[in-house]
Amino acid sequence: MPQAFYILFGALLTLAACMSLGSLLLRALGLNFYRQERPLIALAAGAACLSQLVFTAASLGLARKGVFQTFGLALVTLGVWQGLFRRKGDGLPPLPRFWKRLFPALAAPFTILYLFNAMAPEMSPDGSAYHLGLVARYLRNHGFEPITTNMYANLSAGIEMLYMVAFSIGRHSAAALVHFGFLIALPLAMLAYARRFGLPVAGAAGALFTYLSPVVGQDGTTAYIDVATAFLLFMVFYLVEIWDGERHPRLVALIGLIAGFCYAAKYTAFVGLIYAGGFMAWRLWRARQPLLKPLLTLFLCALIPIIPWVAKNWSWLGNPFSPFFNRWFPNPYVHISFEQEYLRHMRNYIGLNSHWEIPLEVTVRGAVLCGLVGPLFLVSPLALAALRHPKGRRLLAAALVFGSPYASNIGTRFLIPALPLLSLALGLVLARWRLLAAGLVLGHALASWPDVLSLYCDPNAWRLVKIPVRQALRIEPEESWLTRKSPYYVVARMIEDSTPPGSKVLTFNQVPEAYTTREILVVYQSAFNATLGDILWSAIIPEYPPQRRISFRFPPTSLEAIRVVQTNQGGPDHWSVGELRLYAEGKELSRRPRWRLRARPNPWDVQLAFDNSFATRWRSWQTLYAGMFVEVEFGRSERVDQVAVECSRDQNGIKLRVEGRPPAGEWRLLSERAEESELPPPIGLRRAAIEELKRRGVNYLLVWDGDFGAQDFRKMGAVWGVTLLGERSDARLYRLN
Amino acid sequence: MRRIGYTRFFVPYPRWIPAAALVLLVGCTNIPDTYAPPVQRRPMTGPEPSPVTHFVTMKDPQAEAHIVSGVSRHLEAGAWRWTEPRAELVFRLSEVQHLRFVMEFAVPEMTFAQRGPVTITITVNGRLLDKPGYQRGGEFRFEKAVPAEWLRTDMHNYVTLEIDKPWVAPQDGARLGFILKSAGFLE
Numbered sequence: 001m002p003q004a005f006y007i008l009f010g011a012l013l014t015l016a017a018c019m020s021l022g023s024l025l026l027r028a029l030g031l032n033f034y035r036q037e038r039p040l041i042a043l044a045a046g047a048a049c050l051s052q053l054v055f056t057a058a059s060l061g062l063a064r065k066g067v068f069q070t071f072g073l074a075l076v077t078l079g080v081w082q083g084l085f086r087r088k089g090d091g092l093p094p095l096p097r098f099w100k101r102l103f104p105a106l107a108a109p110f111t112i113l114y115l116f117n118a119m120a121p122e123m124s125p126d127g128s129a130y131h132l133g134l135v136a137r138y139l140r141n142h143g144f145e146p147i148t149t150n151m152y153a154n155l156s157a158g159i160e161m162l163y164m165v166a167f168s169i170g171r172h173s174a175a176a177l178v179h180f181g182f183l184i185a186l187p188l189a190m191l192a193y194a195r196r197f198g199l200p201v202a203g204a205a206g207a208l209f210t211y212l213s214p215v216v217g218q219d220g221t222t223a224y225i226d227v228a229t230a231f232l233l234f235m236v237f238y239l240v241e242i243w244d245g246e247r248h249p250r251l252v253a254l255i256g257l258i259a260g261f262c263y264a265a266k267y268t269a270f271v272g273l274i275y276a277g278g279f280m281a282w283r284l285w286r287a288r289q290p291l292l293k294p295l296l297t298l299f300l301c302a303l304i305p306i307i308p309w310v311a312k313n314w315s316w317l318g319n320p321f322s323p324f325f326n327r328w329f330p331n332p333y334v335h336i337s338f339e340q341e342y343l344r345h346m347r348n349y350i351g352l353n354s355h356w357e358i359p360l361e362v363t364v365r366g367a368v369l370c371g372l373v374g375p376l377f378l379v380s381p382l383a384l385a386a387l388r389h390p391k392g393r394r395l396l397a398a399a400l401v402f403g404s405p406y407a408s409n410i411g412t413r414f415l416i417p418a419l420p421l422l423s424l425a426l427g428l429v430l431a432r433w434r435l436l437a438a439g440l441v442l443g444h445a446l447a448s449w450p451d452v453l454s455l456y457c458d459p460n461a462w463r464l465v466k467i468p469v470r471q472a473l474r475i476e477p478e479e480s481w482l483t484r485k486s487p488y489y490v491v492a493r494m495i496e497d498s499t500p501p502g503s504k505v506l507t508f509n510q511v512p513e514a515y516t517t518r519e520i521l522v523v524y525q526s527a528f529n530a531t532l533g534d535i536l537w538s539a540i541i542p543e544y545p546p547q548r549r550i551s552f553r554f555p556p557t558s559l560e561a562i563r564v565v566q567t568n569q570g571g572p573d574h575w576s577v578g579e580l581r582l583y584a585e586g587k588e589l590s591r592r593p594r595w596r597l598r599a600r601p602n603p604w605d606v607q608l609a610f611d612n613s614f615a616t617r618w619r620s621w622q623t624l625y626a627g628m629f630v631e632v633e634f635g636r637s638e639r640v641d642q643v644a645v646e647c648s649r650d651q652n653g654i655k656l657r658v659e660g661r662p663p664a665g666e667w668r669l670l671s672e673r674a675e676e677s678e679l680p681p682p683i684g685l686r687r688a689a690i691e692e693l694k695r696r697g698v699n700y701l702l703v704w705d706g707d708f709g710a711q712d713f714r715k716m717g718a719v720w721g722v723t724l725l726g727e728r729s730d731a732r733l734y735r736l737n
Numbered sequence: 738m739r740r741i742g743y744t745r746f747f748v749p750y751p752r753w754i755p756a757a758a759l760v761l762l763v764g765c766t767n768i769p770d771t772y773a774p775p776v777q778r779r780p781m782t783g784p785e786p787s788p789v790t791h792f793v794t795m796k797d798p799q800a801e802a803h804i805v806s807g808v809s810r811h812l813e814a815g816a817w818r819w820t821e822p823r824a825e826l827v828f829r830l831s832e833v834q835h836l837r838f839v840m841e842f843a844v845p846e847m848t849f850a851q852r853g854p855v856t857i858t859i860t861v862n863g864r865l866l867d868k869p870g871y872q873r874g875g876e877f878r879f880e881k882a883v884p885a886e887w888l889r890t891d892m893h894n895y896v897t898l899e900i901d902k903p904w905v906a907p908q909d910g911a912r913l914g915f916i917l918k919s920a921g922f923l924e
Contacts, residue, residue, distance in 0.1 A: 611774075
């Protein structure tokens with residue numbers, strides 16, 4: 001089982017390196033903790049440090065297996081030599097005997113379930129598509145490269161930096177196993193917190209509520225990042241509580257580092273820093289102590305893990321927070337309309353008829369919102385009774401803050417950051433009725449076990465279904481298991497087998513990129529890809545080709561520049577221009593190299609309105625607002641008496657006028673009397689679209705049967721100019737001839 | 738020269754400047770926002786573009802340029818025209834592969850009482866494309882692939898539409914064919 005060995009080695013080396021680095025940091029800061037909590041705090045702090053170092057290595061082109069392995073082993077050796085892994089110091093108050101037995105008795109079988117699933121071949125949708133897809137790409141490239149065609153590459157990826165170390169040694173499952181490490185650490189941290197603050201029963205019950213929750217187990221055993229993020233956020237809460245009692249100034253630096261790393265792990269976890277800053281400010285203000293120094297320390301330390309990700313996006317994409325805030329930081333890589341659509345989609349999953357269905361969906365069904373926390377959490381409103389307890393109030397406040405990003409994405413896993421706090425609050429309430437608490441824990445364990453879970457949840461719920469021992473130990477080869485179980489894996493392999501290295505494949509849905517070395521361009525994942533999709537669809541959506549001609553005539557005028565201005569407001573239309581033609585005395589003006597073209601918004605695509613191709617068009621890629629324009633600056637004076645806009649029929653809301661700028665003059669209105677006529681449907685659109693794709697470096701097209709236009713590609717392959725190379729799992733791979 | 742340390746008690750040091758500079762720098766990238774015209778994908782339409790294209794709708798202002806004979810010069814209801822028993826249209830094509838002849842038309846219900854079922858003979862450049870028959874009145878869409886070798890890009894392409902039984906209008910005795918909405922070649 002050498003593969004299983006490398007998987008374990010990769011994951012353990014990564015986690016041990018984190019703990020070693022973290023322990024060194026704790027020693028440098030002179031911070032002492034209880035023996036049980038020290039390794040957990042070291043893990044969180046060390047993860048922040050190791051992630052930072054891997055980021056630096058990737059920035060310098062040093063992301064190589066040899067570098068990571070040598071550095072990891074050196075760190076672990078240093079840790080052993082320095083005695084950093086020794087259990088020392090005072091212990092936390094013990095758990096009551098009953099819970100001391102119940103906790104491991106229930107946690108052990110789930111730990112086995114989780115361990116084998118984490119070790120099994122990785123095939124989670126996002127894990128194999130982009131979390132590890134990007135990691136694999138960085139490793140192939142020995143570091144970062146500007147990726148402008150995949151918006152997931154723009155997200156902060158602090159946890160993926162840890163995965164990169166593990167992946168370089170043990171490949172995909174080693175990365176998932178690192179996540180499993182955080183999954184183990186989370187309930188231990190909850191337990192340590194509760195024991196420190198005298199809430200052992202609440203801690204034991206709460207830790208089990210979270211740890212046994214189906215979505216936590218499923219997520220934490222894949223190369224996702226939600227459980228690791230939840231662990232980091234919980235550590236922020238935990239350390240802030242310790243700081244509140246001790247007010248150790250160096251603790252503030254540690255909290256800042258971990259809170260900043262929360263942002264580096266996942267954008268939505270920026271709430272960790274807000275919570276820490278807000279809580280500390282409130283406590284200091286109430287105690288009439290100086291605010292500035294501690295808060296400055298907190299935020300400056302938080303910036304250490306934050307700045308690299310902000311700077312990376314800033315320098316490569318022109319938007320420090322890409323793929324969001326594109327209205328504030330306009331850039332050619334992510335369309336504003338995509339961001340709006342994406343956020344809307346994340347708030348309204350397909351299949352969810354009403355938000356009133358969310359409670360049942362996230363607790364019992366688990367299909368539409370991708371996972372379930374378990375029916376136990378139907379009683380979570382009981383946690384409100386914890387408001388009577390000071391610790392309960394803080395737990396609930398933190399749960400509220402950490403859970404607030406759920407409003408932006410209603411997927412079940414977005415509840416995971418709040419789940420530990422909610423679980424502890426629930427445990428706090430139930431601690432008074434120990435038998436009830438034990439009964440609920442037992443019931444939750446039973447209801448979360450895969451065989452029982454299958455009896456009541458939706459058959460398509462995202463969940464663990466068995467203990468894949470043979471697959472985890474690679475007794476059954478990875479290839480065989482993935483081919484049997486993942487319809488997407490075989491598609492990735494088809495791409496790998498049928499296309500030469502360096503190929504670009506355009507497709508409409510994500511593919512497990514971690515299993516192919518080819519560049520996959522998914523139409524919704526960047527502005528560039530979206531334009532490719534628009535070109536392709538223009539050949540099959542009747543409203544897309546330029547069949548509408550809007551002309552403006554005016555007295556012959558000498559102009560330095562001319563522009564067509566859109567003056568209407570509101571959605572849902574986008575403004576688009578297939579071709580902008582200028583005339584003098586009935587003759588179209590040839591487009592001269594000295595001309596300068598400009599557009600607002602989306603200036604970067606303005607050439608598409610001047611390329612004389614009916615397959616392409618300039619699009620605003622955002623809904624209408626007054627003042628959008630497409631402009632030509634002639635470079636010298638030109639006489640013009642007519643402007644014609646050839647455009648698509650999917651924009652009934654537009655209202656246009658033409659403005660001109662005479663030599664050394666100001667912009668003035670030339671005409672707002674539009675004459676409209678119809679153009680015949682262009683022929684050769686399909687082939688023209690394929691030619692445009694090829695001009696942009698795309699040579700292959702992957703179409704799933706459910707994709708829009710799939711039938712057209714099957715029936716009209718010769719007309720498109722594409723050749724079918726292969727088909728797997730309802731997906732067809734075409735070569736562009 | 739940095740004298741801020743020396744003068745800070747006398748000259749207010751605007752601390753917001755670095756922050757403002759940082760904010761202003763956000764969005765400073767080397768991405769241009771004006772561009773030269775790109776390579777043209779097709780030749781420009783030229784000084785006098787031909788009004789004859791590959792497809793025509795009867796309401797198109799250029800529709801008459803496509804009519805050789807047998808189609809009324811009067812546009813009815815802003816959308817259609819009567820044909821005579823034999824009509825001829827002309828089209829220009831920039832390519833000839835994978836094309837279908839497409840025609841949207843109507844045979845009025847009221848004319849059936851007089852003439853019964855009709856057949857329309859369609860030829861493309863003198864070759865018989867099809868002779869579809871219609872057993873009832875109503876709106877129809879005819880489309881059929883045209884072999885590439887029948888078509889040409891260097892010369893005009895002629896399409897004739899001939900109905901076997903003309904309808905004689907009771908008001909003026911005009912011999913009419915059917916109602917034409919659009920016709921031409923599509924992919």
